Amino acid sequence: MMSVKEINTVQKPIVLIDKSLDFFNGKVLFPEKLSKANEMLKNIGLPKINESSEIENAHK
Amino acid sequence: MIGKLEIIKLERYELKSGEKLEVFEFVSVGPKGRIVKLVQFTPTNYKDLYNLGFGDKNIETGEINDTVISNNGDSRKVLATVVATLYAFMERHKDAMIYATGSTKSRTRPYRMGIAKYIDEVIDDFEIYGEILDGWELFKKDKEYEAFLVKQKN
Numbered sequence: 001m002m003s004v005k006e007i008n009t010v011q012k013p014i015v016l017i018d019k020s021l022d023f024f025n026g027k028v029l030f031p032e033k034l035s036k037a038n039e040m041l042k043n044i045g046l047p048k049i050n051e052s053s054e055i056e057n058a059h060k
Numbered sequence: 061m062i063g064k065l066e067i068i069k070l071e072r073y074e075l076k077s078g079e080k081l082e083v084f085e086f087v088s089v090g091p092k093g094r095i096v097k098l099v100q101f102t103p104t105n106y107k108d109l110y111n112l113g114f115g116d117k118n119i120e121t122g123e124i125n126d127t128v129i130s131n132n133g134d135s136r137k138v139l140a141t142v143v144a145t146l147y148a149f150m151e152r153h154k155d156a157m158i159y160a161t162g163s164t165k166s167r168t169r170p171y172r173m174g175i176a177k178y179i180d181e182v183i184d185d186f187e188i189y190g191e192i193l194d195g196w197e198l199f200k201k202d203k204e205y206e207a208f209l210v211k212q213k214n
Contacts, residue, residue, distance in 0.1 A: 013075055013144035021078035021085055029083075029100045029124045030113025037104050037111040037159045040191065040207060046106065046157070047189045047196030047209060 072140040073097075081152040082110075084145045085117070090132030097138065098124060099145045104159065110149075112160040114142060127163055139174045143182070150212045161191075161207035171208055176201040187211045 028034055073086035084099040096117040101110040115126030132138075150156055162168030175188060179199065182188075189196040190205030199208065 013072070013148055015081070015084070015148050016074065016076045017079055018076040018085070019079065021076060021083045022080070023078075024083040024098075024100065025078060025080055028102055029098060030102065030111070030115060030126050033113050033126065033161070033163065034102050034104065034111045036161065036163075037207075040161075041104060041106060041109070041159065044191065044195050046109070 070140045071137050072144050073137060075141065075144060075148065077145075077148065081149055084148070086141050088130060088132045088134055088138055090130075090134045092130060092132045095130050095132055097141075099142055101145075101149050101153075101156070101158065108153075108155045109157045109159060110153070112146075112158050127167075135170070139170075139178075143174075143178065146210065147185075154212065154214075156212070158210040159207060160210070168206065169204075172205060175199060175208060185213060187213055 073088065075084050075086050077084045082101045086097050086099075088095040088097055096119055098113075098115060098117050100113040102113060103109075104111050113126060115124050116128050116130060117124055130138075146158060149158075160171055162171055172190075176199075179188065179201065187210070188199040189209040189211075190199045190203060191207040191209070192205065196209060199205070
């Protein structure tokens, strides 16, 4: 049985909770992507989050 | 340019998720029919860092395929729906960072194009980084990247 869960109001979506999708919990559906991610992150690490004080302009 | 109000109204598919908000499902509808899409946020070897996986589910075999190109004429709506999963996931996982890349260079390009298209609208909510040869830099619209990393702003 589904119930409606309102995650947020405006920009954030409404998500229907479907417990049948819990079947996938703990299963890796995209193992190659995950492996690639772990490998790349091992090599280059993570970005220094919030390091720049000019984030608002840096994406341009 | 698309304005903030427009992205809020941007059409997207109805989302379903398990209770942990780590696996999402929606149905793409177009000329090729109804295609079930799955988005999964999977923990990586790094704390609070999740990999975004996205692909089609074969409803007959249950098989998941992240290499197929659907061409169902709704890429904009699909992209908006995937962005919506980010918001939903991060609502539950406030400190999470999301790593995303395509399975090949050509499949990474749509990620870049999608981010470039909507970055002005999501920049208030997310920090977005692009992977370069030996590290990361804040995402720039006109540059190719190997992968992307998204973090919700506090």
